[in-house]
Amino acid sequence: MLRGMVRIIGADDLTAIVNTGDDTVFHGLHVSPDLDTVTYTVAEAIDPERGWGLSGESWRAMEALGRYAPFGALTWFNLGDTDLATHLFRTDRLRQGAPLSTVTAEIAAAWALPLRVLPMTDDPVATMVTTADGEMAFQEYFVGRRHDIDVTAVRFEGASTARPAPGVLDAIASADAIVICPSNPVVSIGPVLAVPGVRDAVVAARERVVAVSPIVGGAALKGPADRMLRGLGVEVSAVGVASWYREIAAALVIDDADAALAPAIEALDMRCVVTDTIMRTAEIAAAVSSAALGAVGPRH
Amino acid sequence: MLRGMVRIIGADDLTAIVNTGDDTVFHGLHVSPDLDTVTYTVAEAIDPERGWGLSGESWRAMEALGRYAPFGALTWFNLGDTDLATHLFRTDRLRQGAPLSTVTAEIAAAWALPLRVLPMTDDPVATMVTTADGEMAFQEYFVGRRHDIDVTAVRFEGASTARPAPGVLDAIASADAIVICPSNPVVSIGPVLAVPGVRDAVVAARERVVAVSPIVGGAALKGPADRMLRGLGVEVSAVGVASWYREIAAALVIDDADAALAPAIEALDMRCVVTDTIMRTAEIAAAVSSAALGAVGPRH
Secondary structure: HHHHHHOOOOHHHHHHOOOOOOOOOEOEEEEEEEHHHHHHHEEEOOOOOOOEEEOOOOOOOHHHHHHHHHHHHOOOOOHHHHHHHHHHHHHHHHOOOOOOOHHHHHHHHHHHOOOOEEEOOOOEEEEEEEEEEEEEEHHHHHOOOOOOEEEEEEEOOHHOOEHHHHHHHHHHOOOOOEEEEOHHHHHHHHHHOOOOOOOOOHHHHHHEEEEOOEEEOOOOOOOHHHHHHHHOOOOOOOOHHHHHHHOOOOOOEEEEHHHHHHHHHHHOOEEEEEEEEOOOOOHHHHHHHHHHHHHHHHOO | OOHHHHHOHHHHHOOOEEOOOOEEEEEEEEEEEEEEEHHHHHOOEOOOOOOOOOOOOOOOOHHHHHHHHOOOOOOOOOOOOOHHOOOOOOHHHHHOOHHHHHHHHHHHHHOOOOEEEOEEEEEOOOEEEEEEEEEEEEEHHHOOOOOOOEEEEEEEEOHOOOOOOHHHHHHHHHHHOOOEOOOOHHHHHHHHHHHOOHHHHHHHOHHEEEEEEEEEEEOOOOOOOHHHHOOOOOOOHHHHHHHHHOOOOOOEEEEEHHHHHHHHOOOOOOOOEEEEEOOOOHHHOOOOOOHHHHHHOOOO
């Protein structure tokens, strides 16, 4: 989706506000999975098969770490050798006292990204999920347990005292259009909205806000969004997504497969755009971006 | 030298007390160069050409870090991909609150080392050298400047309040023999002796202490020991080494090339053993070890 946005919006006009609730410290390194996925994806350096990390990656450091597994080294969270450079740089800069937003801008510049990337906050926020096996940190659920366990509750530790990163509220207030990408509504979009001030800013901008449904044909295209919504009592459909976002978004983009649901979505006081949302190519991603922008403003 | 000691001493009877004054944090990782060199060398995993790091190493993480150099990433201190695993493990364990001596024992066990390895202290000590370009941390001098600058003074920051690691004083007090390996007397042996209590313990054991001269034929076999001794006003010869160690050691092993210096060393109240000290093979290293042990005790 973001690659599609980059195709039709100039670098000076595009800002990505990114979830950091998945951030964690592994092997002493500060890892920001969502920021890195945005960076590597827009840089077209991401591994297309895995959907995370860098293409052409090697795993020698992690393989060598196996020697220390009997003494407590975690080996279930893989960091590739070239990906490690990003975590080493970020960890070092944070240790020097640089805020995450500054380091994020440096990493974006190092990859010559054609957009501005902002973490939702410079403060620590940790997404915690409650499962049948108790509460656990997000990466333990998502990677360690391969999200193969039901989630009954989600909370964002630290969010209540976190402040939006510099530029976040301004970007929302001044945007011609705000696009909620088809990420997991609960654990990818949810943490961003949980930072005090962000949700209010988005609500105030509702007429310019459009979401793209991550649920197509009653299932998530990838990841556990469908099971999570179900676990939280939300209908797993584009209508369920509409009910989830109706207070903050004026429009919803849904897939052709769900065209019959448009009237039910419009009944929730949302405009509905029906199009092909399966972003198999950059061209389709650009078309989805155009459709989304078209739903909330005359400019595009 | 240590490989030679391992050949003739059983695992339960051999303890290496290792300098940590070179320890530093690079890229957020706690690096212990001397501990790792001991571990990798005894494990016969060290790169024989470089003399540090692991053999068969790759450098993909460091190469990737070059992307972040314009934003302050240090690139002059190389950590290989498989070597990184050791630093990741150590950093993580220290962050969990484990003392360095515990982590060092775990790393030694992970490599199945046939001896006990102790850091000189669990507390932070930093070797600082004064040069024509001012004072700098040891690794900046040794690696960053390739020790190509004169040193006029050395101090061990933190040493005065450091405590010997658990087992260090006991090992010295109970040892049948204490061998000071032919490391740099100033910056490799010096920091160990600077930890309060260690020098006194060695002085008390002087009759059981033997040093092996790192100066052969008026020069260091490797590294800057010769230039450092000269900078500190010490004669660069086996006699100079004898004068440096005479208070703590009863015997000195010198090379055949320096045989003519034996009377001058004996005049300093030290026994002198002359042998081939150029340890080209493990057999020669074992012979040097036997010669050293023979100088201070009947047991070997």
